[in-house]
Amino acid sequence: MAKIKLNKINQNPLRRPLQPQKTAEGYCLVDPNDGFNLFIFIFGLLWLAIWCGVSFPMFAFVIIAFIQQPSLETILPVAFLSIFAVIGVVGLVWAGSSLYRVYRIKVGEVILSTYPLYQGQSYRIKYRRKLRQGRTTKPTTITAQWVNYEWVEYRRGTDTVTATHEISVIDLPEQSIMAGANELTYMTQVTVPENAPLSIYAPHNQVRWELRVKIQLPYMTRDTSFFVLQVLPS
């Protein structure tokens, strides 16, 4: 048992996960995190603009100076500014790949025949992810995990820290996707054990049941969708 530490008590109701929408196919739950946060993107863009706007011209200037007059005096600035240039390049590649992923593929969604889930029951789940543009160029595989874990949040000084502890991790069967597909579909079955811990969604202390579906599309994207599902007693 973890050492008990009494922190500030918050009078808050339960913080429930997103509820699925009832559709003709069943209960549809969309991955709430599409990996694209507008505020973070704008902040990152501004940061990159300033960083690259300053470091790249300076790096180019010292490179020209080194080429014109190679010496120890001119190589040291090159070595120093190369670090900043590399960071700028890495940032641009990261921003570009994030945008490319959003451009090429939509967020994932799962479809369940019934919701919420109950102890001791098995459920067939369909995962679906559509491509916005084009089709897959190479065969790929989709993997998934059915994870039960504890999640807590607390303050450490001025920082908000989270900690997790996995209670159980079940690797689900892989599924192959052929080239030429414009939609990734993954069918699987998850079982909630009879004595499984039930979902708890307090604001700072949670027991979560999560379906994690990982896709790796060559030359396109590598991404994981997370779906938190509610488990109730049978």
Add this chain to the structure above:
Amino acid sequence: MIDIQLDDQQFCWGDTLSGQFIWQSDNPDKIPKSADVLMNWFTEGRGTGDRQTVEKQPLSPQKLLDFQTRPFPFSFTIPREVPMTYDGYLFRLMWELEVKIVFPGIFRPQDRATCVFQVLPYLQRD
């Protein structure tokens, strides 16, 4: 001093939690300003503590005075879809029944007692 007695220690959703408490005032001249019986759940552990009062029954101070040193009954229904008692690695979630009697004064002196019980998915009877 407040002594709480519950008819049972384990409950499921929809069960009736009943019991009684006996209040013995250490000062007969102290008249309560307000009194409540509360059903709470709370967490302890590494995470920031969460707490929620699920149900609350206010008590009449006059009636409480009439019942002094005699058992005062109470009854709650465990609602559906409330979190279950849980004892895990990073935190635990517990349920308690709380009796709180507040007296007049600047610092709101109070008598308070709690009694822990469990809310389980199914009952384990011996």
